[in-house]
Amino acid sequence: MVLLRGNGVGDEDRYVGLSDKAADAIGNAGPPAGSIVDRFPMTRFLPSWLPFMERVRYAQKWKPAIENVTNEPFEAALSDAKNKTMKKCFVRERLEIYHENAENGLPNSFAMDDIKGAAATVLIAGSETTATTVRLFIMYMMQNPRVQKRAQEEMDRVLRQGPGATATATQEEEQQPPRLPTWDDLPQLHYLKLVLQEVFRSSPLSPLGIPHASLEDDEYRGMFIPRGTVVYQNVWAMTHDRTVYSDPDAFLPERYLPKGSGGGFGNSSSSDDTVLGRGEPFPTGNFGFGRRVCVGKHLAENSLLIVFATILATLDVGPPKGPDGQPRDVDVKLSFRGQVYPYPFECSLTPRSEVAVQLLDDAAAAQ
Known part of the structure; x- marks a missing residue:
């Protein structure tokens, strides 16, 4: 919302609820372009009560959720713009260009509905995919303590080398970050970037990609692909291909490090730091392909x-932990209906120190 309207939101903000409902509607709708109407367009004229029109009934039921998340935030943004209270953001920039061109008699390459639709797309796609990827990250850290320790x-x-850090630190001090990480730290977090890529590879959010129609015979x-053919990209098969990924x-x-390298990566002191690189490529397809690749890829990754x-x-x-205080086994199930996401699961999130708690509290209070 900060990027789109210039204003942040709280957990109970109405727009968060609108976005969640729209994301649920899309996430549970099944594979894109997989309905009978997509395959046989003439069926759109048939009554929706027919048994095989289930997807049409679903779309009718959830249409208001998509309309609300498209219209309400944009109308609020127009009000902010009219009152000159809108901060710098995507919608403000697009509106300024639109009105400037109109005043100067110049043609606009986009209509007002295009601005509204683009803003809604970013809100729906960006919020749910980010939240789901964070849940997947937590799941994989819970299941892979070796990786978590190495990343920590x-x-x-990196944090000790930054502002407020000392040259030497005791074992207790090492787990008391002098500050929270910032954007400036990201270039130094080499292993964490590999962790992100492994999350993308292990659980691509769109296992069959986003379908597109071929513009011409290919x-x-x-294999001959006629013009107008709906083409899926089996991203899951690509990222789990045993001929590519051992x-x-x-x-x-x-696995993404050069083959044979990686022991003691980043001066790790982990007892198990002998997992070596395999020279395998970063996964592709999580953000689409070619000219249809997601324009928010770098923003999302950072x-x-x-x-x-x-x-x-x-x-x-x-x-x-169970009643006896011992860790319990957790079998996390993944949903593959439309988008990959983990079903709700239990985990333990334990502050690493009192300093860490204070840093989080201070950051939350500053919002």
Whole structure:
């Protein structure tokens, strides 16, 4: 919302609720372009009560959720612009260009509805995909304590080298970050970037990609693709291809390092730091392909990295504990209906120190 309207939101903000409802509607709608209307367009004229028109009934039910998240935030933004209270943001910039062109008699390459639609798309797509990826990250950290420890060691080292850090630190002080991570720290978080890529590879949010129609006749590996064919990209198969990724079901951020390298990565002191690089490529397809690639890719990656870094700097992620105080096994199930996401699961988030708690409290109070 800050990027779109210039204003932040709280947990109970109405726009957060609108975005959540729209994201739920889209996430549970099934595979894109998979309805009978997509496959047989003439069926759109049939009554929606027919048994095979389930997806049409679903769309009718949830249409208000999409309309609300599209219209209400934009109308509020127009009001802010009229009252000259809108901060610098995407909508303000687009409106200024639109009105300036209109006043000077110049044609606009976009209409007012285009601005509204683009803003709604960013709000729906950006909020849910980011939240789901964070949940997946927490799941993988809970399941892979070795990776979590290694990433925390890198995080602690980077924070100690920054403002307020001392040249030497005791073991207790090493787990008391002098500050929270910032955007300036991201270039030094090499291992964390590998962790992000492994989250993308292990659980691509759109397992079948976003379908597109071929604009002209094409041929791929001897297979003829007529113009207008709906083409899916099987991203899940690509990121779990055993000819590309060895042991694809294992969560191994080191797999992207040059083959044979990685032991003691980042001066790690972990007892298990001998997992070596395998020279495997970063996953592709999570943000689309070609000219249809998501324009928010770099923003999304950096936003996720800063969230991951903050979690690692301040919290230990682990399994929940039973009545006897011992960790319990957690079998997390993934949904593959439309978008990959983990079903609700229990975990333990334990502050790494009192200093970490204070840093989080101060950051929350400053919002």
